[in-house]
Amino acid sequence: STGIVAATPFPAEYDREYVAPVSLGTPAQELNLIFDTGSSDLWVFSTSMPAAQVAGQKLYNPSGSSTSAVLWGHTWSIQYGDGSRSSGTVVNELVTIGGISYASQALEIANGVSAQFSQDPASSGLLGLGFSILNTVIPTSQKTWFDNVLPTLAAPVFTVDLKRAAPGTYTFGAIDASSYAGKIEYTPIDNSNGFWRLQASGYQVGTSPFQPTTIDAIADTGTTLLMLPAAIVKAYYAQVPGSQLHASYGAYTFPCSAKLPSFTFGIGRYRGVIPGAFVSYGRIDATTCYGGIQDQGNLPFSIFGDILMKAQVVVFDAGRTRIGFAAK
Ligand SMILES: Cc1nn(C)c(C)c1CC(=O)Nc1ccccn1
Numbered sequence: 484s485t486g487i488v489a490a491t492p493f494p495a496e497y498d499r500e501y502v503a504p505v506s507l508g509t510p511a512q513e514l515n516l517i518f519d520t521g522s523s524d525l526w527v528f529s530t531s532m533p534a535a536q537v538a539g540q541k542l543y544n545p546s547g548s549s550t551s552a553v554l555w556g557h558t559w560s561i562q563y564g565d566g567s568r569s570s571g572t573v574v575n576e577l578v579t580i581g582g583i584s585y586a587s588q589a590l591e592i593a594n595g596v597s598a599q600f601s602q603d604p605a606s607s608g609l610l611g612l613g614f615s616i617l618n619t620v621i622p623t624s625q626k627t628w629f630d631n632v633l634p635t636l637a638a639p640v641f642t643v644d645l646k647r648a649a650p651g652t653y654t655f656g657a658i659d660a661s662s663y664a665g666k667i668e669y670t671p672i673d674n675s676n677g678f679w680r681l682q683a684s685g686y687q688v689g690t691s692p693f694q695p696t697t698i699d700a701i702a703d704t705g706t707t708l709l710m711l712p713a714a715i716v717k718a719y720y721a722q723v724p725g726s727q728l729h730a731s732y733g734a735y736t737f738p739c740s741a742k743l744p745s746f747t748f749g750i751g752r753y754r755g756v757i758p759g760a761f762v763s764y765g766r767i768d769a770t771t772c773y774g775g776i777q778d779q780g781n782l783p784f785s786i787f788g789d790i791l792m793k794a795q796v797v798v799f800d801a802g803r804t805r806i807g808f809a810a811k
Pocket of ligand 1: 521563565566567705706782786
Protein backbone atom coordinates (compact mmCIF):
# COMPACT_ATOMS: atom_id res chain seq x y z
CA SER A 484 0.00 0.00 0.00
CA THR A 485 0.93 3.67 -0.32
CA GLY A 486 -0.62 6.71 1.32
CA ILE A 487 -0.27 10.47 1.04
CA VAL A 488 -1.42 13.30 3.30
CA ALA A 489 -1.11 17.07 3.15
CA ALA A 490 1.42 18.75 5.48
CA THR A 491 0.00 22.19 6.31
CA PRO A 492 2.15 24.90 7.92
CA PHE A 493 0.91 26.93 10.92
CA PRO A 494 0.71 29.83 11.32
CA ALA A 495 0.46 30.44 7.58
CA GLU A 496 3.33 32.88 7.21
CA TYR A 497 5.79 31.52 9.82
CA ASP A 498 5.83 27.75 9.21
CA ARG A 499 6.34 27.21 12.96
CA GLU A 500 5.03 23.67 12.56
CA TYR A 501 3.43 21.38 9.98
CA VAL A 502 0.31 19.33 10.75
CA ALA A 503 -1.30 16.45 8.87
CA PRO A 504 -4.68 14.70 9.30
CA VAL A 505 -4.86 11.36 11.15
CA SER A 506 -8.05 9.32 11.47
CA LEU A 507 -8.64 7.67 14.87
CA GLY A 508 -11.20 5.06 15.88
CA THR A 509 -14.71 4.04 14.78
CA PRO A 510 -16.51 6.17 13.71
CA ALA A 511 -13.45 8.12 12.56
CA GLN A 512 -12.29 11.07 14.62
CA GLU A 513 -9.89 13.13 12.45
CA LEU A 514 -7.22 15.13 14.30
CA ASN A 515 -4.40 17.28 12.90
CA LEU A 516 -1.08 16.11 14.33
CA ILE A 517 2.56 17.21 14.01
CA PHE A 518 4.50 14.41 12.30
CA ASP A 519 7.80 14.30 14.16
CA THR A 520 10.81 12.32 12.89
CA GLY A 521 12.62 13.34 16.12
CA SER A 522 10.41 11.35 18.50
CA SER A 523 8.47 8.07 18.63
CA ASP A 524 5.28 8.58 20.63
CA LEU A 525 1.86 8.95 18.99
CA TRP A 526 -0.09 11.08 21.47
CA VAL A 527 -3.27 13.14 21.24
CA PHE A 528 -5.24 15.74 23.17
CA SER A 529 -8.19 13.93 24.73
CA THR A 530 -11.40 14.34 26.65
CA SER A 531 -9.37 13.34 29.75
CA MET A 532 -7.60 16.72 29.73
CA PRO A 533 -8.33 19.56 32.13
CA ALA A 534 -10.32 22.29 30.35
CA ALA A 535 -7.65 24.82 31.38
CA GLN A 536 -5.12 23.06 29.11
CA VAL A 537 -7.31 23.07 26.01
CA ALA A 538 -7.58 26.06 23.67
CA GLY A 539 -9.31 25.10 20.45
CA GLN A 540 -7.59 21.77 19.82
CA LYS A 541 -9.82 18.91 18.67
CA LEU A 542 -10.01 16.22 21.39
CA TYR A 543 -9.94 12.45 20.88
CA ASN A 544 -12.74 10.73 22.83
CA PRO A 545 -11.96 7.02 23.42
CA SER A 546 -15.51 6.43 24.73
CA GLY A 547 -16.83 7.54 21.34
CA SER A 548 -14.96 4.78 19.53
CA SER A 549 -16.11 1.16 19.34
CA THR A 550 -12.55 0.03 18.49
CA SER A 551 -10.62 1.62 21.38
CA ALA A 552 -9.32 -0.80 24.04
CA VAL A 553 -7.52 0.34 27.19
CA LEU A 554 -3.93 -0.92 27.43
CA TRP A 555 -4.25 -1.54 31.19
CA GLY A 556 -1.48 -0.35 33.47
CA HIS A 557 0.42 1.47 30.73
CA THR A 558 1.38 5.13 30.98
CA TRP A 559 3.63 7.51 29.11
CA SER A 560 5.46 10.77 29.74
CA ILE A 561 7.62 12.66 27.27
CA GLN A 562 9.77 15.78 27.44
CA TYR A 563 11.12 17.40 24.29
CA GLY A 564 14.38 19.29 23.95
CA ASP A 565 12.65 22.67 24.16
CA GLY A 566 11.24 21.72 27.56
CA SER A 567 7.70 21.03 26.34
CA ARG A 568 6.09 17.88 27.69
CA SER A 569 2.96 15.75 27.88
CA SER A 570 1.83 12.55 29.61
CA GLY A 571 -1.10 10.18 30.06
CA THR A 572 -2.48 6.69 29.47
CA VAL A 573 -2.70 4.33 26.48
CA VAL A 574 -5.33 2.61 24.33
CA ASN A 575 -5.08 0.33 21.32
CA GLU A 576 -6.99 1.95 18.48
CA LEU A 577 -7.54 1.93 14.71
CA VAL A 578 -5.26 4.59 13.21
CA THR A 579 -5.46 5.51 9.51
CA ILE A 580 -3.19 7.89 7.57
CA GLY A 581 -3.70 8.47 3.84
CA GLY A 582 -5.86 5.35 3.60
CA ILE A 583 -3.30 3.12 5.34
CA SER A 584 -4.76 1.55 8.50
CA TYR A 585 -3.33 -0.25 11.50
CA ALA A 586 -6.03 -1.80 13.68
CA SER A 587 -4.30 -1.92 17.06
CA GLN A 588 -1.97 1.06 17.20
CA ALA A 589 -0.79 2.16 20.65
CA LEU A 590 -2.49 5.56 20.91
CA GLU A 591 -1.25 7.65 23.81
CA ILE A 592 -3.98 9.74 25.41
CA ALA A 593 -2.85 12.96 27.08
CA ASN A 594 -4.29 13.87 30.45
CA GLY A 595 -1.80 16.75 30.80
CA VAL A 596 0.34 18.89 28.49
CA SER A 597 2.69 21.86 28.99
CA ALA A 598 1.87 25.42 27.94
CA GLN A 599 3.68 25.15 24.59
CA PHE A 600 1.08 22.58 23.52
CA SER A 601 -1.93 24.12 25.30
CA GLN A 602 -1.29 27.45 23.60
CA ASP A 603 -1.01 25.92 20.13
CA PRO A 604 -4.54 25.52 18.70
CA ALA A 605 -3.27 24.11 15.40
CA SER A 606 -2.03 20.78 16.71
CA SER A 607 -3.96 18.07 18.60
CA GLY A 608 -0.82 16.05 19.29
CA LEU A 609 2.21 14.41 17.73
CA LEU A 610 2.83 11.36 15.56
CA GLY A 611 6.36 10.09 16.10
CA LEU A 612 8.28 8.89 13.04
CA GLY A 613 11.54 8.23 14.87
CA PHE A 614 12.72 4.71 15.76
CA SER A 615 10.61 2.84 18.30
CA ILE A 616 13.47 2.60 20.82
CA LEU A 617 12.57 6.21 21.75
CA ASN A 618 8.97 5.36 22.71
CA THR A 619 8.19 6.37 26.32
CA VAL A 620 5.32 3.96 27.17
CA ILE A 621 5.93 1.91 30.34
CA PRO A 622 6.05 -0.89 31.43
CA THR A 623 6.30 -2.07 27.79
CA SER A 624 7.42 0.33 25.07
CA GLN A 625 5.25 0.51 21.94
CA LYS A 626 5.93 0.64 18.21
CA THR A 627 5.35 3.67 16.00
CA TRP A 628 2.57 3.63 13.42
CA PHE A 629 5.19 3.59 10.64
CA ASP A 630 6.93 0.56 12.21
CA ASN A 631 3.59 -1.22 12.46
CA VAL A 632 2.52 -0.60 8.84
CA LEU A 633 6.03 -1.05 7.37
CA PRO A 634 5.46 -4.67 6.17
CA THR A 635 2.32 -3.61 4.29
CA LEU A 636 3.99 -0.70 2.45
CA ALA A 637 4.93 -0.99 -1.25
CA ALA A 638 8.41 0.26 -0.23
CA PRO A 639 9.89 0.61 3.30
CA VAL A 640 10.11 4.39 3.08
CA PHE A 641 8.31 7.64 3.76
CA THR A 642 8.96 10.88 1.89
CA VAL A 643 8.78 14.38 3.38
CA ASP A 644 8.06 17.27 1.03
CA LEU A 645 7.43 20.35 3.21
CA LYS A 646 6.96 23.71 1.55
CA ARG A 647 7.40 27.34 2.60
CA ALA A 648 4.03 28.93 3.49
CA ALA A 649 2.18 26.32 1.42
CA PRO A 650 0.88 22.78 1.94
CA GLY A 651 3.37 19.99 1.20
CA THR A 652 3.05 16.23 1.60
CA TYR A 653 4.00 13.20 3.66
CA THR A 654 4.02 10.07 1.47
CA PHE A 655 4.19 6.57 2.97
CA GLY A 656 5.45 3.61 0.91
CA ALA A 657 6.54 5.52 -2.15
CA ILE A 658 8.78 8.25 -3.61
CA ASP A 659 7.00 10.57 -6.05
CA ALA A 660 9.54 10.95 -8.89
CA SER A 661 7.76 14.09 -10.13
CA SER A 662 8.26 15.88 -6.77
CA TYR A 663 12.01 16.53 -7.09
CA ALA A 664 14.68 17.60 -9.58
CA GLY A 665 17.84 15.66 -10.41
CA LYS A 666 18.87 12.63 -8.36
CA ILE A 667 18.24 11.71 -4.73
CA GLU A 668 21.53 11.65 -2.82
CA TYR A 669 21.50 9.08 0.00
CA THR A 670 23.70 8.83 3.07
CA PRO A 671 23.63 6.19 5.85
CA ILE A 672 21.87 6.98 9.13
CA ASP A 673 22.81 5.82 12.62
CA ASN A 674 19.54 4.85 14.34
CA SER A 675 21.19 3.46 17.50
CA ASN A 676 19.83 6.39 19.56
CA GLY A 677 16.42 6.28 17.86
CA PHE A 678 17.03 9.31 15.61
CA TRP A 679 17.44 9.66 11.87
CA ARG A 680 21.03 10.72 12.51
CA LEU A 681 23.35 11.53 9.61
CA GLN A 682 26.73 13.12 8.89
CA ALA A 683 26.67 16.05 6.49
CA SER A 684 29.90 16.79 4.62
CA GLY A 685 30.10 20.56 5.12
CA TYR A 686 28.43 23.92 4.48
CA GLN A 687 28.63 27.13 2.51
CA VAL A 688 27.28 30.62 3.21
CA GLY A 689 25.92 32.35 0.13
CA THR A 690 28.46 32.25 -2.71
CA SER A 691 31.46 31.84 -0.33
CA PRO A 692 33.59 28.69 -0.80
CA PHE A 693 32.23 25.36 0.49
CA GLN A 694 33.69 24.45 3.90
CA PRO A 695 34.28 20.67 4.15
CA THR A 696 33.53 19.66 7.76
CA THR A 697 31.50 16.82 9.27
CA ILE A 698 28.18 18.01 10.69
CA ASP A 699 26.57 15.37 12.94
CA ALA A 700 22.83 16.08 12.69
CA ILE A 701 19.39 14.56 13.18
CA ALA A 702 16.69 15.06 10.54
CA ASP A 703 13.80 16.37 12.63
CA THR A 704 10.46 17.46 11.11
CA GLY A 705 9.21 18.28 14.64
CA THR A 706 11.75 21.08 15.09
CA THR A 707 11.06 24.41 13.43
CA LEU A 708 14.56 25.74 12.97
CA LEU A 709 17.98 24.71 11.64
CA MET A 710 20.20 24.37 14.72
CA LEU A 711 23.94 24.25 14.02
CA PRO A 712 27.34 24.55 15.75
CA ALA A 713 28.11 28.07 17.02
CA ALA A 714 31.01 28.59 14.58
CA ILE A 715 28.83 27.86 11.53
CA VAL A 716 26.00 30.07 12.81
CA LYS A 717 28.49 32.90 13.45
CA ALA A 718 29.89 32.53 9.94
CA TYR A 719 26.38 32.73 8.49
CA TYR A 720 25.28 35.89 10.32
CA ALA A 721 28.68 37.52 9.66
CA GLN A 722 27.25 37.94 6.14
CA VAL A 723 24.02 39.55 7.39
CA PRO A 724 24.55 43.29 8.01
CA GLY A 725 22.87 44.42 11.25
CA SER A 726 22.41 40.91 12.60
CA GLN A 727 23.18 40.23 16.26
CA LEU A 728 23.07 37.54 18.88
CA HIS A 729 20.16 39.24 20.68
CA ALA A 730 20.92 39.36 24.41
CA SER A 731 17.32 38.97 25.65
CA TYR A 732 16.23 36.30 23.13
CA GLY A 733 19.54 34.41 23.28
CA ALA A 734 19.12 34.03 19.54
CA TYR A 735 20.28 35.69 16.33
CA THR A 736 18.06 38.44 14.97
CA PHE A 737 18.53 40.69 11.96
CA PRO A 738 16.89 43.71 10.32
CA CYS A 739 13.85 42.49 8.34
CA SER A 740 15.15 44.62 5.44
CA ALA A 741 18.38 42.58 5.24
CA LYS A 742 19.05 40.45 2.15
CA LEU A 743 19.86 37.03 3.58
CA PRO A 744 22.51 34.80 1.97
CA SER A 745 21.54 31.25 1.06
CA PHE A 746 22.81 28.36 3.21
CA THR A 747 24.18 25.24 1.51
CA PHE A 748 24.72 21.88 3.23
CA GLY A 749 26.68 18.96 1.82
CA ILE A 750 25.59 15.34 1.63
CA GLY A 751 28.66 13.66 0.14
CA ARG A 752 29.19 15.56 -3.08
CA TYR A 753 25.54 16.69 -3.20
CA ARG A 754 24.85 20.30 -2.28
CA GLY A 755 21.48 21.19 -0.72
CA VAL A 756 20.66 24.89 -1.03
CA ILE A 757 18.36 26.73 1.39
CA PRO A 758 17.36 30.06 -0.23
CA GLY A 759 18.15 33.11 1.92
CA ALA A 760 14.46 34.01 2.14
CA PHE A 761 13.79 30.65 3.88
CA VAL A 762 16.13 31.70 6.72
CA SER A 763 13.85 34.53 7.81
CA TYR A 764 11.76 32.80 10.46
CA GLY A 765 9.46 35.61 11.53
CA ARG A 766 9.05 39.21 12.62
CA ILE A 767 9.50 40.05 16.29
CA ASP A 768 8.89 43.81 16.02
CA ALA A 769 8.45 46.52 13.38
CA THR A 770 11.98 46.15 12.06
CA THR A 771 13.51 43.06 13.66
CA CYS A 772 13.28 39.51 12.33
CA TYR A 773 14.16 36.18 13.98
CA GLY A 774 16.74 33.95 12.33
CA GLY A 775 15.78 30.48 11.10
CA ILE A 776 19.38 29.34 11.68
CA GLN A 777 20.30 29.23 15.37
CA ASP A 778 22.98 27.82 17.66
CA GLN A 779 22.58 24.20 18.77
CA GLY A 780 24.04 25.18 22.17
CA ASN A 781 25.15 22.18 24.23
CA LEU A 782 23.18 19.66 22.16
CA PRO A 783 25.35 16.68 21.15
CA PHE A 784 24.17 17.02 17.54
CA SER A 785 22.81 19.57 15.07
CA ILE A 786 19.12 19.59 14.15
CA PHE A 787 18.07 19.70 10.51
CA GLY A 788 14.59 21.04 11.19
CA ASP A 789 11.83 22.46 8.98
CA ILE A 790 13.88 25.46 7.76
CA LEU A 791 16.12 22.96 5.93
CA MET A 792 13.47 20.37 5.11
CA LYS A 793 11.22 22.80 3.26
CA ALA A 794 13.97 23.39 0.67
CA GLN A 795 14.30 19.68 -0.14
CA VAL A 796 12.51 16.43 -0.79
CA VAL A 797 13.72 14.06 1.94
CA VAL A 798 13.40 10.27 1.74
CA PHE A 799 13.45 8.40 5.05
CA ASP A 800 14.45 4.89 3.98
CA ALA A 801 13.94 2.45 6.86
CA GLY A 802 14.55 -0.50 4.55
CA ARG A 803 18.17 0.49 3.91
CA THR A 804 18.74 2.60 7.09
CA ARG A 805 19.55 5.65 5.04
CA ILE A 806 18.20 9.12 4.28
CA GLY A 807 18.07 10.81 0.89
CA PHE A 808 17.95 14.46 -0.15
CA ALA A 809 16.93 16.00 -3.48
CA ALA A 810 16.39 19.52 -4.76
CA LYS A 811 12.97 20.62 -6.02
C1 LIG B 1 16.39 18.83 21.19
C2 LIG B 1 16.09 20.30 21.22
N1 LIG B 1 16.73 21.18 22.03
N2 LIG B 1 16.19 22.38 21.78
C3 LIG B 1 16.64 23.59 22.46
C4 LIG B 1 15.20 22.27 20.85
C5 LIG B 1 14.36 23.36 20.32
C6 LIG B 1 15.14 20.95 20.46
C7 LIG B 1 14.24 20.34 19.48
C8 LIG B 1 12.86 20.09 20.07
O1 LIG B 1 12.63 20.32 21.25
N3 LIG B 1 11.97 19.59 19.18
C9 LIG B 1 10.65 19.31 19.47
C10 LIG B 1 9.90 20.04 20.38
C11 LIG B 1 8.58 19.67 20.60
C12 LIG B 1 8.04 18.58 19.91
C13 LIG B 1 8.85 17.90 19.02
N4 LIG B 1 10.12 18.27 18.80
